[in-house]
Amino acid sequence: MKSMSSTIHQHLPLQSNSCRSTRKNSGIFAVAVEPHHNLMQNGAVRLAQKLSNLVHHHLETPIPNQVQYTDWSLLHKANEVIPVSSPKENVSTKWREIHGAMDYDNLLDPLHPWLRREIIKYGEFAQSTYDAFDFDSFSEYCGSCRYNRHNYFDKLGLGNTGYNVSKYFYAMSHVDVPQWLERSHLVDTWSKDSNWMGFIAVSDDQESQRIGRRDIVVSWRGTVAPSEWYEDLQRKLMPVGDGEVKVEYGFHHIYKSKGEFTRYNKTSASEQVMQELKRLVNLYRSKGEEVSLTITGHSLGGALALLNAHEAAVSIPDLPINVISFGAPRVGNVAFRDELHHLGVKTLRVVVKQDFVPRMPGVVLNESLKIFEELTGELDWIYTHVGAELRLCLNSSPYLKHGFNPAGFHHLETYLHLIDGYKSSKSTFRQNANRDIALVNKACGMLREELRIPECWYQFEHKGLVRNSHGRWVKPRRDLEDIPHNEESMPCFA
Template identity: 65%
Template sequence: MALSTMIYNHLPTTQYSSMTKLSVVHAHKQALLDPPKAKPSNSASHLAESLSQLLHLHLETPPRTQLHHSIWDSFSEEKHSTPTTSPKEVIANKWREIHGSSDWDNLLDPLHPWLRREVVKYGEFAQATYDAFDFDSFSEYCGSCRYNRKHLFEKLDLTRNGYKVTNYIYAMSHIDMPQWLERSHLADTWSKDSNWMGYVAVSDDEETRRIGRRDIVVAWRGTVAPSEWYEDMQRKLEPFGQRDAKVERGFQSLYTSKNQSTRYNKTSASEQVMKEVTRLVEMYREKGEQVSLTITGHSLGGALALFNAHEAASTIPNLPVSVISFGAPRVGNVAFRDELHQLGVKTLRVVVKQDMVPRMPGLVFNEGLQKFEDITGTLEWVYTHVGAELKLDVRSSPYLKRGLNLVGFHSLETYLHLVDGFHSTTTSFRSDARRDVALVNKACDMLVDELRIPRCWYQLANKGLVCNGHGRWVKPKRDPEDIPSPAREKSVDAFVDRMQTQDVLESVPYAV
């Protein structure tokens, strides 16, 4: 799809006169067709103008049905006493289709309600990597998870999803991408080199019965600063794996970097996750169980999910591997996409059409050239997306503000809200959507004022300071068990191996 067409599609269908549409399309055609050498400055300014128009299109506020306060008030009161979840369906006989065995044909539009619930479940696993992350650069634990893996789901009220965390994943924070990962301002920290990057979890017995197999989940943490991405991602493709696949250098570096002198990354994120997944697969297969791997992530986390899927499908025979990503950027070239396809990896990309991140890297370059792909086949040097797409539209929700909001469009909670309310592209937002609307504003300002939900409300009281017995405001020490512990040691492995021979399912899954 050419950029001009893409932009055309982004125009609100009823709000703009055809003249406006045409002039915008014309501007973009100009930008793409002007020979750069002949009119470099003019072309650059055209491009800048086009980008600017692309960004500002969303600033126009389409006339929205004016709802009176009383309507919102009764809405709030009614919703406040409605549970946020419905009874769970048993999907044991449908799980392969829900995870893409038929490439999600006829499941996305309209969106099958069983699939919707599963997509939200995995999205909540990805959201947990943000909610529990220590962003405080004055904390000696900046860049770690605030809770021990045994308590993560309990602290975040996610035990209802029926999974247990078995291991944490760390990645080097010294890779050459500025400001992607968090670092403490302090000299003496839990780790100068690593960030908590996600976790491995596994379904418990009850959930396993409901979903028809033992499901291993890997959730990858992303980043939440799209403006930095735009700067950072005009980068080179580098080889990945044994064949023609090439991937974005920065992403790959994050996935594979390690250093013997560190405490948490003597092994890379790749090695950590593959070791844990392999252990779990073997353990449950030995018990005669059917096992699947579902990898999820938002933004950068969605990119890492693809590497992880590629590696797992290449390494572990006959393992059903699916990826459910949210607002993920492009990761690699067409050969990378084709290899994932050949490996049987099923990828469902959830994308908000107003979100810029899925159009990166190569926002302008790629969109303009993608049409050539149909002609030339595999282009080594063009980033491309993989898998099926579930496309959401910010304008479908009556609860969301109009106007440009780069952070809000990209926010994972916005995604989950839109999934929850999506029925089909031709019908309006589900009136019986139950997910708590207030969650959307946790880290952005997307909800209409009438809902009275503060912007960016997800915060600790007094930023974690507490008043001690002397009346002084101090940062409390972490509970010893919530202090990050390095990845599994040999001796611990041996212990766990011994435990695996016993039938103590509830205690085994935890790596110590």
Template identity: 55%
Template sequence: MAALVTSNHLPLLSTCTTKTILQPRSSLRTTTETPIHSRRPSFMINIPNIISNILHIGTTGNPFEENLFIQDSYNRTTPAASPKENISSLQDELHGKSNWSNLLNPLHPWLRRELIKYGEFAQATYDGFDYNPLSEYHGSALYNKNRLFEKLGLVSSGYNITKYIYAMSNIELPQWIEHSLHANTWSKDSNWMGFVAVSDDTESHRIGCRDIVVAWRGTVATTEWFENAHLKLESINDVDKEEGDAKVEHGFLSIYKSKSETTRYNKSSASEQVITEIKRLVAHYRSKGEQVRLTVTGHSLGGALALLNAHEAASTIADLPVSVITFAGPRVGNDAFGDKLRKLNVKVLRVIVKQDVVPKLPGVLLNEGLEKFERIIGELQWVYEHVGMELGLDVKSSPYLKHHKFDLAGFHGLETYLHLVDGYVSEEDKYRRNARRDFALVNKYGGMLLEKLRVPESWYQLENKGMVRNAYGRWVMPDREPEDIPSPCRDCKPLAIHESL
């Protein structure tokens, strides 16, 4: 393959010359010393600063020339996305064939766009979720799989959803899953956790393959991680029984594997639902002689489920290229689990914001940092380890964000991640001036934007909180369109290929 040269980028290597599993994180950590006012009593404790110092997530930064950017930010006629280019010549490298060698620093513009594409699929699992505890369909998707991308403005993505994924929400699992107050109406046991989609003919030609995508939903409240991310590793227990000491976090595996014959949506587990659909799509497109690959994405908890999904798919489907793109993903398993992913040739790219605490969990203390003591204490089967390449982002790099604000939810939000990806150039360069993605999306569920940008906090919500006036003049919760009412027959069974595409 001929080397591709772009401005500000080195020629791509045909083979990976180094075996890099973890990008050093020491360069991503900063320690900020804040002088204590001499008049303050010496015993006063600044809790945010203490947490910040412990987790290396300093929130103060150097002054930024904000006005240079802000002046251009009010131009409302600039398209919010870059034009799509044919990237088929680079498709293997964009999916990690060489561990993204020479694509991350500086960030290749084609990779940036693909990261945002997959991130927006993960974001769709939030935007399309019914969070309203008063809704009789709380915990389900707001729209059916044929309307979701249309309602969320993703029709131009070039993908079509073929199946929804549901996971158990019983009380034996950590409280990461929503419970409906009207459980008997649609489901007392299940939550909508994501979808399987596949690229259409036009997009497949553009990217150079038929791309099957699985997008997993994550959690909303960052505090849930401190309550539920326990140091409890258990065997992955794969069918081939060759996992050895590979272990993963108990709660993640429970969500992925749980099922019950008494439920409407989880007679089969999330694992069984998604693997069955992937196998179906792979068989169909391979029978047509097409090159097929799998890309699994997710944010937060969704990033953990993405790794479990990728591991299972690579273990059960022969010769299927599998790559994982996660945002704010936590540690999932031990070193043996990471070794198994590497042996299966699963390529993992983790996008993290260094101020975000979730990628530091589980195992804030018991993590891969203990590897240097392995000769003394033996092989570490009981600690957590990240796997894959890391793209580290910094809230302080953006002139649009509040650098002084200690905001755990804001640091963790997927829209914050996508905003930073869109502006990222390299470890040395500042936020790029020609970033296209609408910065207003950062405040969709939070308030990380500077006030001078005049974007309301948490603006993404249904008008009048979903209440409508009926024919008698009374304000009521509206009925859903019939096609958007959850139905096991419609949601749990895939469409025929010709119908879904």
């Protein structure tokens, strides 16, 4: 066991080990966000360089230490006419490495551009589950997806991703997971027990050609503010199967719960996903195609992705499985980690150094006992992370505010922005990072004021109220096609 653990540690990129030592003594709220003056000056220089590139001039004179307000203003205007995405390369020759087959050796530091684009693609699938989710507790569809699966990507501005959604899945939980289930205040609702938890999508022919195989994606929705989990969940591990493998109690229940008298969880999320995965894998294998499975999720979604990967690896032999998680908490014990490794599940955990969610649950236990772990080897009751880590730092971006903002640090859009700008553990923010910076502020206020992007701007007009012909403000019915259906009675894609 010991040797296996050290093998896995070798897959971690170098910078993560150096960072790890700084984490040892920090409490959950003691994340230090010191003003890094040198970094900031670099930020100003990089920004001016970027500005210079944008307006097709080259800087000859030294940059003043302080960025002038008008520079930001110019940058903003120059940015507006630059496309947010560039043409996609054919990555088919290298797909197995990008999918983690070599445990990301030589791909993370510096970050390979092909891998960066793929990480962002899956990250945007994960982000879309937040953007599509109906959080409105006065809606009879609270907790569902606002759109049907056929127009899902179009409605969310992801129409050109080259994937089609094949199935939605739903989850419930028999145990009380704090602040997890979004529930309508109304009596007559689409479902009292379940929440929409994500989708399964499949690459179309063109995208499959570009990425070298038929790619099946499972995207698990997370939660936005999971801080309440910490207290309740940190000490509850439960066994999976007959062996030593144990995972966190709350995650397991969301993944596995079902109820005979529910409308959307007569089968569990696990069963819904696994049934569709088996169907799809059989379908494309029967056509002689190479098939891969990529499972993604942010926060809670990243934890569920790992449980899903474990089950898929056990149930579907010889399927290349890759988990790409963002800001995910720890899920299971060391035996769980080792079994995932045995099963060949390849995991890339994207982590922002200042985000405290990846330290949950078990943060106190693990941080304080790390010294014992080094002495004693694995303790099977300790939660542990699995796989390779891509470690990001908020200070690398010149666009982000300094200041303690734990929700902002954890937001997936913050992650995606930092990935887009990440070149290597030693270099500054990528100059030709063209992903729209405004997205960072969709649900937080992390962007510097000079960029003029309003905080928390992702909102619906009048919260969905419209004025009817009688002059009254009412909530219109949802379009029939976007009312949640019971998937079991619906025809499936492909």
